[in-house]
Amino acid sequence: MVRQYNSPVWTYKHNFETVMKAYEKRFPVCDKIPSFCGSEVVRETDDGIEQCIVRRCYFAIDMPLILKKILNVDKMVFVQTNVLNRDLKTLNIDAVNESFSSKITVTEHCVYYIHPDxxxxxxxxQHATMDVKSLFGLENIAEKFVLKQYNNNIKKGKEILEFFIEEIKK
Structure with missing residues (x-):
């Protein structure tokens, strides 16, 4: 079953450049996000107007042991593509899980942009979808786990960004 998540639009009362500096402080690793184990840049291009960074991001997972055994994983790996357009002042982020993608597919699209007013x-x-495929009758457990982890990370991500914005302002 495919689940979808659409966040309400969140407004940071800070300019785009400050928010982008704060966002970049998350990489390559951020000790303020306990489940985030780190990241590595896979590819980067920059023509002066548009910068594209593809990262492999690693997350510790706290899931029931039976799911860890079925999926044979201790960490989740996501491939994240960030496209920063300096002229339009937008950052588009697309992520998809690389780990256990034959059993669970999680895709996410996020965008930062200038407030219209x-x-x-x-x-x-932020928009995300999750599709849990056959897990030997454990689909509901997996869905609950992934949704809980995802919601926790959304909340923590906003808190961390605000923390880094305040740090930059000082």
Missing amino acids: NLNWTCFH
Whole structure:
């Protein structure tokens, strides 16, 4: 069954450049996000207007032992593609899980952009889908686990970004 998540638009009352500096502080590793084990850049291009960074991101997973055994994983790996357009002042982020993708597929699209009514503010929107395939009758457990982890990471991500914004302002 495919589940979808659409976040309400979140507004940071800070300019785009500040929000982007704060966002970049998450990489290559961020001790403020306990489940985030790190990342590595797979590919990077930059023509001065548009920068594209493809990263492999690693997350520790806290799931029931039976799921760990079925999926044969201790960490989740996501491939994340970030496209920063400096002229349009947008950052599009697409991520898909590489780990156990034959059993569970998680895709996410996020975008940061300038607030339409205030050029000094930055908006954030997030959309994700999750498709749990056959897991020998454990599909509901897997769905609950993935949704719980995902919701925790969304909340933590917003808190961390605000923390880094305040750090930059100082």
